[in-house]
Structure formats: C-alpha cells, structure tokens
Amino acid sequence: MTAHVFSLVFIAFLVLSTLLQLWLKTRHLRHVLAHRAAVPADFASQIELDAHQKAADYTAAKMRFARISIVWEALLLAAFTLGGGIGWLDATARELAGTGIWAGLALIAGLTLVNGVLSLPFSLYATFVLEARFGFNKVTPAVFVTDMVKSTLLGAALGLPLIALILWLMEASGSLWWLYAWAVWVAFGLAVMAIYPTFIAPLFNKFTPLADATLKQRIDALLNKCGFASNGVFVMDGSKRSSHGNAYFTGFGKTKRIVFFDTLVERLTPLEVEAVLAHELGHYKRKHIIKRMATMYGLGLLTMALLGYIKDTSWFYAGLGVAVPSTAAALILFFLALPVFTFPFGWIASRGSRKHEYEADEYAAEVSDGSALVSGLVKLYRDNAATLTPDPLHSLFYDSHPPAALRIAALRGQGRG
Secondary structure, three states, X not given: OOHHHHHHHHHHHHHHHHHHXXXXXXHHHHHHHHOOOOOOHHHOOOOOHHHHHHHHHHHHHHHHHHHHXXXXXXXXXXXXXXXXXXXXXXXXXXXXXXXXXXXXXXXXXXXXXXXXXXXXHHHHHHHHHHHHHOOOEOOOHHHHHHHHHHHHHHHHHHHHHHHXXXXXXXXXXXXXXXXXXXXXXXXXXXXXXHHHHHHHHHHOOOEEEOOOHHHHHHHHHHHHHHOOOOOOEEEEOHHHOEOOOOEEEEOOHHHOEEEEEHHHHHHOOHHHXXXXXXXXXXHHHOOHHHHHHHHHHHHHHHHHHHHHHHOOOHHHHHHOOOOOOOXXXXXXXXXXXXHHHHHHHHHHHHHHHHHHHHXXXXXXXXXXXXXXXXXXXXXXXXXXXXXXXXXXXXXXXXXXXXXXXXXXHHHOOOOOO
C-alpha cells in the first residue's frame, strides 16, 4: 500500500459513505411525506391525524437538517485529514508542549476544542430551533451552557488520564501495546458503568425515588416475579430538557437502577409503565446486555489490533495528510477514518439490535400485559412524534428498534416483519 493509493481509497469510501447517507435520508424524507395524509390503519383508532402529521413534519425537518450535517461532517473530516488540519494541529502541539505524551494530549485536546466550536452552531440549531419548533425543547440557554461546561470538565477529568495512559502504552509497551490498551479500555468502560448512576448522572439530572405507592408496589411485584434485583426505582426530571419520554436501566451488578422519565410516568397508566419496564427487563433476562458488551469489546479488540498493525506504516499517515507520524496522530486519524469504512455495514448491528427488541417484547408479553405494552408504545410514538411510516431501507441502516407497525404486529401475534 502506498500513501497515494490509500488517499484514493479513503476518498472513495468518504464519497460513498456520504452519498449513501444522503440517499437514505432523502428516501426516508420522501417516504414519510408520501404517507403523511393518512394514519396507518393499525393506528387509526389510537392516533389522531394531526399527531400523525406532526410526526411526519418533525421527521422531515430532522432529515433535512441531517443532510446538511452529513455534508458538513464530510467536509470537516476531509479538512482535518487530507486538508492537513491534523498535521497543522500536531505541529502546533509540538511547538507548545514539546514531544511525547504532553504533545499528544495537547493535540487531542486541541482537536476536541476546534471540533466542538465548529459543531456548536448545529447543536444550537437542533436544540433551540428544530426541537423548539415542535414543542419538545425545554432547555434554557443557562442549562445548555451549564451542561456544556459540565460535559467538558467531566470529559477532561475522565478522558485525559485514560488517553495519557493509552499513549504511554503505545510508546512504551512494545508490539502488544494494542492488547494492553484494549484491556485498559474495557476496565475503564466497566468502571464508568459502575459509577455512572451514583456519581455522573446526578451531575446533569435530579433522581428521586418513585413516590407513587401503587405503581411502586406493581413494579416491586414484577421485579420479584422476574427475579431481578436493583438498587432502586427512580424518576428523572427529563422534562427539564425535553418533553420526550423514556425509561432505561443504568449501571450493573449492585449499582443497577431503574429510571423513568417524569414525562413517561405522567402520560402512561401504571399497567403501561409496568409493561414498558417488563420490556427493559427482557433485555436483561435474555442476556442482551451481556451479548452487546461481548460484541462491542470483541470488535474493539479487533479494531485495536488493526490500529496496532497500521500504526507503524508510513502510508497511513501520509495518506491522511500527516507528514510527521506521531502516536497521538495515529490514534486520532484511525478513529476519524474508521466510520467512513464501516458505515456501509452498519445495518448488521441494527439488525441484531432489532432482533433483541422483538425478544424483549416477547418477554414483556409473557410476564406482563402485552396489550398494555402495545397501548403504552402507541402513546410513546405519539407523544415523541415518532413516525409510524419509516422508509424500510433507512430503518434497516439506522433504527435500533423495529418500525412501529412491525413491532405492534408482532406483539399482537401477527409475526415479525
């Protein structure tokens, strides 16, 4: 492989990935608008036409914005790589911090800062224009700034020591550095999962124990029935930032918590909340969390091994616009370029995720009320303005959950799509 050939390969995949994403977004936009005029028959008795049309308009607005974002991100990636942006930042970092780990940290911090500033207008538009237009945004400018500052400080506090350790391993631990770095990454990920519910999440949201005695009794009965032990059931002030509703598990082992958005508890009946929780329990009982972690860490090992191979090749750096190789540049270039090559295969992961969602729904129908899960999901689709008529190909690539019609049909015993 020569630098020139690798540059051409990278350009080809960048163009292919960008055009594929734009094509999928355009398909989805057209498909949703083509079905805007009528509520699908399976939902006609539960969702009003104006709610269906709001979902279509919301989806269309997001797709139009996504297309602009895709083009901008492709141009930014090209500027950082082939345009010499990383090379310039690397040279600047060396001038300011010398060589070695400090220069590497300066490079990564500099890139993060530049990318954050250039991406800020898109975040502002998505939050204060797009989400606000459809009545979902509850974030005030003060909360937005506070969140950004907290995220930056937290990222620095957790990320910089991790990156410093990985850079040191890359330079000092020989040809198997990638294996040691992978082990550190796994340990770091598990540690963050353990501390997230207690120390990280409360920095951004308020979590209060579920106060509804009737609902809590119902949930406790379900947890006992399923043999699931948790560290508590909490309600999160999700309405502080958005009117969207959701529920999730967080942590693992003794730190597991069940979290409901306050918006979800307000809109769903106790039986529906129980059914939604039963679905989440299904992910644990069917070992989906373990399977996903095993897959993620397994792919991570292969990824790090690949980086270990190309780190010492001159064509990799020169082909992506960096004249002077460095450890930090290898790390940055690799993880910037990787999505360009992997996006065309993203549907494989989405397919596996949708299979898990069907299985979790099946479990929920076994231990709870399947019809309550259906009615709860329909309310969530309506209140979150989730389209009922997604383009099948777009859904195949992007959606971790099955389309609404197929998911509801499966719960009603009509088979999976």
